[in-house]
Ligand SMILES: CC(=O)SCCNC(=O)CCNC(=O)[C@H](O)C(C)(C)COP(=O)(O)OP(=O)(O)OC[C@H]1O[C@@H](n2cnc3c(N)ncnc32)[C@H](O)[C@@H]1OP(=O)(O)O
């Protein structure tokens with residue numbers, strides 16, 4: 275095996291911030307959200323979105339509630355330029371939404387960018403240049419002063435071009451690209467120069483966006499970097515401090531949350547974490563994390579499935595089934611103890627409305643998802659999940675001991691088949707093992723008569739194919755049937771008896787009565803189930819089913835009386 279050298283990499287140096295405040299902060303307000311799905315998200319697709327997809331995504335972002343949307347890099351292509359033009363000329367931009375456009379800090383690109391937004395009511399012009407030592411040395415071959423001048427000249431150019439567009443309110447955003455890998459003091463120096471060149475004031479704020487262009491350290495380091503900027507930037511009241519985390523280390527969500535705690539006002543990212551390489555921060559997760567802490571985020575993810583399907587259609591990339599909140603499997607519990615706890619949690623929801631269901635940090639209903647997919651049954655499942663599905667889909671409420679008995683049946687099935695068993699297959703198993711347990715004894719028909727002492731029954735049964743008529747009396751039909759069976763020498767008793775009508779969801783069995791009896795027969799105990807439109811017939815069938823199951827039960831499935 276090849277031994278990799280640890281000399282190749284080095285630890286990121288900690289930020290010198292002795293009295294950091296962010297660890298004690300609590301997020302109580304949402305940040306300003308900015309979606310860059312149509313820019314950073316779009317530049318990283320195999321097939322960038324065409325105009326129709328971009329418009330579909332734009333409309334959805336507006337519907338979710340984003341008020342700032344980076345719609346393009348207009349100098350990159352005619353597609354992007356024309357998309358901005360069409361948004362403006364065809365009046366697609368709601369009054370309360372501000373579009374944003376990105377450009378490198380280069381004169382021709384800035385001019386083209388400004389041309390693209392002519393006529394807009396309000397626009398954020400976003401310029402960037404990389405500040406880190408590697409970029410200064412390797413990409414630009416420039417000194418710190420030259421890189422700083424590049425940023426300032428770009429700001430002055432935007433300012434003068436904006437002055438020629440009196441009908442358009444132009445806001446400035448500046449990003450020191452590669453912020454996380456840049457000396458903090460130098461980032462501040464350039465950002466302060468930008469703020470001054472723009473003549474930012476509390477009434478004319480500038481957005482200073484500090485990107486983790488590449489995530490290079492643990493999220494607490496990003497938080498330190500942001501708090502350092504928050505405390506040291508000049509004219510802080512004239513600055514909207516913004517985050518733009520990427521997810522190279524898989525910690526973009528954490529970095530964003532800590533960055534907000536550290537003083538940031540605004541967050542840029544993409545739905546489901548689309549974006550360059552490992553993606554931008556996932557705004558769905560960040561916002562819903564906040565929502566689960568009681569923060570009103572201003573973003574509406576109450577139909578998360580439609581949002582996910584739309585993003586998939588536009589990006590041609592699937593949302594992972596385990597993606598937080600939106601993945602197909604996130605509201606699914608397979609393992610037995612989880613299913614049991616969730617079932618109990620649902621049953622005990624209090625009137626206070628406070629969500630308190632084990633294993634589920636959010637109510638699936640708040641995302642427009644239903645409970646159907648929550649509990650699924652495979653070989654890791656236990657009685658709780660099986661019982662939940664039978665009750666939820668078919669209104670069959672099994673007594674606890676029956677749950678144990680039936681889950682052993684299901685376990686045998688899943689062990690043999692190795693795959694998930696859905697509600698329909700469970701229903702089939704339930705029929706096979708209980709409702710259809712009609713041998714060796716079968717009930718053909720019966721007649722009941724009411725007497726002063728109670729009821730008399732005459733039952734036509736067959737045992738091992740031999741037809742027999744039996745008779746008995748009792749204080750009710752079930753009691754009479756038991757006596758009829760005992761009268762021919764059958765050792766049978768009913769230990770518990772329950773009946774209920776099956777709900778409308780039991781499609782195959784609408785208006786059916788379901789009787790469940792716990793029968794003791796020949797020293798064995800088993801449950802029997804009878805279903806019929808007539809409640810008495812269902813009860814007698816249940817007794818027969820229980821006796822047949824006692825007769826057939828292998829030793830391992832028999833529980834002693
Ligand atoms: C981190 C981010 O996501 S930044 C956004 C990145 N997005 C994109 O680049 C998508 C769209 N980009 C494009 O269409 C093109 O790259 C353009 C139009 C911006 C530029 O195209 P070109 O001029 O052909 O340059 P190219 O694509 O090779 O980019 C490299 C050039 O950009 C320069 N550059 C890179 N970043 C910046 C910057 N922020 N400001 C100024 N120049 C920059 C490099 O120094 C290099 O210049 P050089 O050719 O003089 O050495």
Ligand SMILES: CC(C)C(=O)C(=O)O
Nearest residue numbers: 402449451452485487
């Ligand atoms: C242009 C900037 C904001 C960017 O996308 C990045 O640094 O990741």
Ligand SMILES: [Mg+2]
Nearest residue numbers: 314485487518
């Ligand atoms: Mg980016």
